[in-house]
Amino acid sequence: MMISLPQTPSFKLTGKRALVTGASSGIGLACAVALAEAGAHVTLVARRGDQLSELSAALLDKGWLSDVLVLDITDLSALDAEIASRAPYDVVVNSAGLARHSPATDTTADDFDAVFSLNVKAAYFLFQLVAKRLLSAKKRGSLISISSQMAHVGGLDRAVYCASKHAVEGFTKAMAIEWGKAGIRVNTICPTFIKTELTASTFDDPDKRAWIESHIKLDRVGEVEDLMGAVLYLASDASNMVTGTSLKVDGGWTAE
Template identity: 65%
Template structure:
């Protein structure tokens, strides 16, 4: 009997762009891809933080470079991606949140959230896809969405709207890009402990609510996202496109 060959999770020879890579989930994703052998370009608005991170990565023998990028500026993003691409892998972890009651949402907050989470994500994905298509290359595009792209949340109407929209364009783009061998998926985390969510976890009432909803009964860590992103970036997921991986501890199973 001939046994099947297990798929590889290695990314040697692949070029990856990680947006929102200066901290939190984005930094964790960049670390996972670099450790797996990819040449990783870490992108964010805070270039000083990126340069410090890439210095630590290259000291470990990994391939990493820093790139200033503001996904809300779609014209500059398109030009930057065209200049530095093509990229075989995209991980878009850039995002913002403005949590208020729906009756108190301002147009300014709405535009800020949608400008990054939806408009920025859409046109960054478009830019990387264009580069791959022009080069005749396959690729894997990954948007960090949220469990809130699948369920509702109190005081999160705008945030939920932005993430539901990301789930929608991911499915539509999967149909369009599939014939070119370009896959596109989302990773949908639950609440992950980062500097941005620390205040939520520090509030006893909110933490109790989170622990009731997360069926595995523990706080999410950035390391919990790394395996899902590595899987989607690698040949191990070569038949996976147009779908979402929920890393939510069972939140959406309820």
């Protein structure tokens, strides 16, 4: 009698529509590349149109599909109009984010509001709007937030940032519960410190770099490529039974 072998689920995204915010650089750009390479048509979203156009052209040179949407996702009216006017997205990766680090005693109301407006409010309503389109069309989907290891621990000078990312983990779980029966999965990816343009000043500070390296058990800082497999996994059928959770790509930081 022949053994019936299980079949590995596909990591391919051919025919899928994906939207990536914060796609003009860093982690968002890497996520967009990973999804496009896997076959998705990717809508590249950010405020910087020139960078988005350059990325779209580079993807086209590879034979991959994309379009550009210049948008500030904290403008909820504009966000609503764009999502409502487009076909439902099968995959969303929200990589737009903001950090304003300071001791908690120095936090200003403006800093707090700016961080929460993008990291929490815009993220929440982006997922709400996309999910409503999926529910109306009776389609499955995968909604992914680029969160942070700081959604699971605390850090010096990071009270506001930590609070915002903990909030993202909270609504991720609640949305996963609400939309699970419709086949809409909601998860986060929680990176450690990743080398990007935005983190360059942190890595240039010897004391800060030493603090970071002392917590990463794999003995190196993160690269954007370290997140590309994670986002592809959560976007694809390979993670069909994964929802309401966080995938930590933190080099062991939170293992303590």
